[in-house]
Amino acid sequence: MIAITVKFLGGLRQEMGTAQTSLSMPDDATVGDLEPRLRALGLDLDSEKNIVVLNNRGLGQWQPNRPLAADDAVIVFPHIAGGSGTSRPVRFPET
Amino acid sequence: MFQGGYMGKLLRVNLSTRQSFIETIEPEEFRLFLGARGLGALWYWREIGPEIKPLDAENKLFFFTGPMTGMPLVSTTKFELTTKGPETGRYLCSNSSGNFGPRLREAGFDGLIIEGVSERWTAIVIENDAVQFVDDEGWQGLSPMQARGKLLSQVPERKTKWATMSIGPAAENRVAFSSIFVDDGRAFGRGGGGAVMASKKVKAFAVRGDQQVPVADANKCKEIANNARTDLKTSRAKHRQLGTAQLVEIINELGCMPTRNFQTSWDAPDKVQGVYAQTLRDKYYVRNYACYRCSVACGQVGAVKEGEFAGATARPEYESIGLLGPSCGITDMAAVIAANELCDNLGMDTMTAGNLVAMVMELFERELVTAKENEGLEVRFGDSRALLEMLKLIAQRRGLGAIVADGAKGIIQARPEWKPFILHSKGMTFAAYDPRGFHGMGLAYATSARGACHNVGGYTVSEELLGTKYDRYAVEGKGKLVKTVQDNRAYIDSLGLCTVVRSAYKFSTSPTPETLLAITGYDFAPHLMTIGERISNLERMILVREGVRRSDDDLPPRMKEAIPDGPTAGHLISDQMLSVMLDEYYAVRGWDDQGMPRTETLEKLELTRVLETA
């Protein structure tokens, strides 16, 4: 098994009641396996309320079949406001 | 053409002759430029030639509203300032919230132009089409809020309240990054509009009126407002809860936090958490702050109750926290609140002030300056007291502050050897995102119409982090991305709407028609991105007229150094990388390789005739 650290940032820390948790994943787990495990923690990933970043890149920027490694780091933070100015759903605060 | 959304008039006040004039704004000008930022650029093109210097009597202050300013919808608070700005010495556009824009419309005007110079220090009071001057040498030395209070105590009480703009002592001392404050909490923060207002000897404005902006379909507007309120209740709940300060933690984790004058872009979370949004909430929170007609109320007012900075109160946003905080090596929220409050009282932009104090700190660290040159004050990273004292020296032009007050361009002229330590583009200092971690932000800073800026330049962070076709450290694709976000922002800034709420009205790159149809009766939606592109090109033509070429679309030397540590360690933007991004950007914009809009581009955007009218 490999342990993946998941950190909760901003307002999400309060919502989850903790700053971070550890997911224990099978040795052959891939990026595609992350999302269901995060949902199981109670994170709302459907309404794009929350953003998941793996090793400093958005989850969608990784190939789903890329194997997970023990030093992989996941951060999750809320979609706060504002936007990138494109037609995609906006997910980031602007100041 | 328009059944609502515009008053169709502007008020021009000449301070030298004390005359005022009412002028017409043509429907065609609204069709092509929409409002606020677009109209500001148009009037600037017509009236501010390249030979005029920011503090010359010939420079003017243009304030324009948009078709949504003051309309019965949510967050319709914005209006735009356009002038030649002291920080860059060139075109400056800046937008602010507050009640002033809506009240100006109630007075009967979409725009206000201030020209000439007053003989004596004065305040301008506009009530409907009556303009009065309140001369008083006692205006000098007051903070923006004191000036507001003094002016409000002198105007007659009315049922609808007065809105104000005012400047502080930094503007009177011509600090190149002094701001114009709107009402009691918003500002035209960047670029030095305050110094231009001071050069005209105007300390404050008050405005109110009894008119109503016509609306094409009032019932539909009501329905849209209700839907927007419902949408924002859930979609902006976290924004209301913790404000933009939440970005401190996020941007630090992503390795883009300006740290010790951008020497690195990250610091240990157990240190930085001193300036997290949660710290602001837990230890300093007083209340939320809302702009005109806004149900989000994203501002977080914080007060320091005990310790060295007890009594300080401010509403720190992410940019101010990042640049007065970690960029100065400071991770104490009480100190950031105190520094923010001091900037507000002096009337200075927190962002450039933070950047330039961080520069002074680095100069001390490298032993390139001594306390002797700075009235005995050493200014070291992490020293909160020194930060506050340095801010005062800048506003009063004392010690090293006498040089720093002139902004990046002035500093480089006076002390060229300090250039490697100044983070700026075209004279405007960086926002609180290190572009080495999101290369699109580098292109945005380099090409922004007003110098390094995440708003006018474009905010690419979301797309670069989440978009499946982007890589945050790649240069490919960034030209198109930056063009798109810039044009989108240009039309948003012309609406009179706060950008934070724009998704509630579907003002994206493919906007839906209902909101502007209900307000104006005209279907702007299919043209909005073209209007944004037209504004971007007009602004570029202004810059070209002011001498800007490819070599000015640049990034400072520090961006060419690799980030030494943290999540983005090793990343940089070399000259060659910037050049690749610029080539792509110019190509998608239809500009030549020097960044000049091509004739056919101007033709396509219906700008050829407009440009002939200067």
Ligand code: SF4
């Ligand atoms: S969302 Fe925030 S910045 Fe925008 S109008 Fe509302 S309170 Fe003002």
